[in-house]
Amino acid sequence: MKSFEEKLKNFAKELFEANAIKFGEYKTKIGVMTPVYCDLRVIVSYPKLMDTLADLLIVKVEKMNVELLCGVPYTALPIATAVSLKLLKPMVMRRKEAKDYGTKKLIEGIFTAGQTCLIVEDVVTSGSSILETAKDLNGVGIKCTDAIVLLNREQGGEHFLMKNGIKMHSLLTLTQMVGYLREFGCVDDAVVEQVKSYLANTQIDEVSLNETITKDRLGLSFLDRAKYAKNPVSQELFKIMSSKQTTLCVAADLTNSTDILNLAERVGPHICALKTHIDIVEDFHPNMLGPLQEIANRHNFILFEDRKFCDIGKTVEYQYSKGGGCISSWANLVTAHSLLGKGVLDAIKGSEGLQKRGVFLLAETSAAGSLITESYVKSTLEMAEEYSDLVAGIVCQSPLFLKNPGLIQLTPGVRIDIKKDDLGQQYNSPASIVLERGADIAVVGRGITLAKDPEVAAAAYKKLLWDAYLQRIKE
Numbered sequence: 001m002k003s004f005e006e007k008l009k010n011f012a013k014e015l016f017e018a019n020a021i022k023f024g025e026y027k028t029k030i031g032v033m034t035p036v037y038c039d040l041r042v043i044v045s046y047p048k049l050m051d052t053l054a055d056l057l058i059v060k061v062e063k064m065n066v067e068l069l070c071g072v073p074y075t076a077l078p079i080a081t082a083v084s085l086k087l088l089k090p091m092v093m094r095r096k097e098a099k100d101y102g103t104k105k106l107i108e109g110i111f112t113a114g115q116t117c118l119i120v121e122d123v124v125t126s127g128s129s130i131l132e133t134a135k136d137l138n139g140v141g142i143k144c145t146d147a148i149v150l151l152n153r154e155q156g157g158e159h160f161l162m163k164n165g166i167k168m169h170s171l172l173t174l175t176q177m178v179g180y181l182r183e184f185g186c187v188d189d190a191v192v193e194q195v196k197s198y199l200a201n202t203q204i205d206e207v208s209l210n211e212t213i214t215k216d217r218l219g220l221s222f223l224d225r226a227k228y229a230k231n232p233v234s235q236e237l238f239k240i241m242s243s244k245q246t247t248l249c250v251a252a253d254l255t256n257s258t259d260i261l262n263l264a265e266r267v268g269p270h271i272c273a274l275k276t277h278i279d280i281v282e283d284f285h286p287n288m289l290g291p292l293q294e295i296a297n298r299h300n301f302i303l304f305e306d307r308k309f310c311d312i313g314k315t316v317e318y319q320y321s322k323g324g325g326c327i328s329s330w331a332n333l334v335t336a337h338s339l340l341g342k343g344v345l346d347a348i349k350g351s352e353g354l355q356k357r358g359v360f361l362l363a364e365t366s367a368a369g370s371l372i373t374e375s376y377v378k379s380t381l382e383m384a385e386e387y388s389d390l391v392a393g394i395v396c397q398s399p400l401f402l403k404n405p406g407l408i409q410l411t412p413g414v415r416i417d418i419k420k421d422d423l424g425q426q427y428n429s430p431a432s433i434v435l436e437r438g439a440d441i442a443v444v445g446r447g448i449t450l451a452k453d454p455e456v457a458a459a460a461y462k463k464l465l466w467d468a469y470l471q472r473i474k475e
């Protein structure tokens with residue numbers, strides 16, 4: 001009978017032979033050079049290796065008092081499945097796709113709030129993927145106190161997770177792995193030294209770990225987040241939200257100017273922003289803009305034109321600052337797509353108009369069947385972070401991680417009475433969009449405009465949203 005350590009050594013060698021661990025000069029995702037590259041995705045092509053891995057993992061998992069397993073998507077999903085099959089322990093799955101969040105749950109599988117779950121991961125560097133998974137699980141009431149990983153790269157992840165209440169167990173550390181491979185003659189002393197000095201020089205330092213912990217926007221109050229906001233409109237929004245105790249943005253999707261003004265007057269005390277589609281107003285005349293601004297000033301809310309700019313920079317410049325709507329002269333906020341790249345943002349930044357201007361970039365949508373992909377969402381977030389002096393936040397449907405907590409998540413598709421309309425719009429409840437989907441500001445249109453009394457409806461949505469926000473920052 002081989003000892004656990006012997007099995008582990010052989011497993012390390014098999015990983016190396018399967019090309020799951022490579023030594024050389026590799027560039028990491030963030031552009032830093034590394035002498036060791038782990039690509040554990042290949043394990044799915046070696047069922048025997050997967051079987052050995054599961055056998056090794058269950059030795060540790062058996063001793064843990066957990067009710068559920070959850071693999072971090074995607075590489076660890078089959079690993080968690082293999083463990084689940086051996087131990088007959090149920091799994092839950094965390095959805096990663098940005099698409100279609102409107103109808104699908106973030107966490108799939110059967111569970112009850114209060115159950116404990118072990119997170120399974122392949123490689124850990126900073127631990128942030130485990131933390132993201134834990135947050136989604138926590139969002140539906142599942143407790144995560146432990147994580148098990150195949151390989152700990154020893155760059156600060158274990159410490160970071162510990163600070164966030166998650167104990168990380170690992171089968172192998174990078175040092176251990178390299179040591180075993182040296183024993184087998186798979187690598188020479190020079191490689192061992194290279195890895196050693198790489199690890200000594202690439203620790204994710206305590207300060208940046210703490211920063212990440214304290215800066216997670218979902219647990220911070222709006223007043224605290226205002227300090228991180230670089231855009232003047234988002235700073236103002238945070239202040240309005242805090243002082244008026246509202247995260248409600250009403251979508252005034254009405255086709256008559258008088259109706260819009262009447263609605264603005266009535267819902268004004270309950271909102272932080274009024275969102276318009278000015279191009280649907282049949283009797284539009286710039287004359288309506290003065291009264292609209294006066295109402296916005298009096299009730300202290302921001303005017304927000306949902307123009308969803310998506311064209312070459314020059315055209316966007318014209319659409320934003322010229323024409324009948326002359327958006328840049330009255331709307332402090334606008335929406336834009338990231339599809340055509342940074343030119344759209346450069347155009348908005350350089351156009352004439354109000355000094356105080358902010359953009360919400362559309363990262364995900366509430367529309368069924370949207371073509372937006374995961375990598376599109378990722379690139380949109382990167383663009384938002386890069387332009388955070390202009391970008392006030394993002395429009396999305398899930399609790400996307402924003403490095404800068406000064407960015408605001410705006411989430412449409414909110415309604416109490418129905419789940420969808422007949423043209424692909426998908427709705428969630430106010431509590432769900434704040435607690436499960438990470439919304440800071442909620443956009444409610446027809447839930448208010450079609451209500452018998454829009455003012456009463458606005459007050460009701462405002463309260464539900466604010467209560468959910470208070471619960472979120474208390475957790």
Ligand code: 6AU
Pocket residue numbers: 251253277306335362364365366367395412413414425443444445446447
């Ligand atoms: O509550 P509703 O369905 O009556 O209105 C929702 C509002 C509309 C949409 O144009 C807008 O929110 N919207 C957006 C925004 C704000 O950009 C994005 C999205 O994904 N879904 C969505 O409905 O004015």
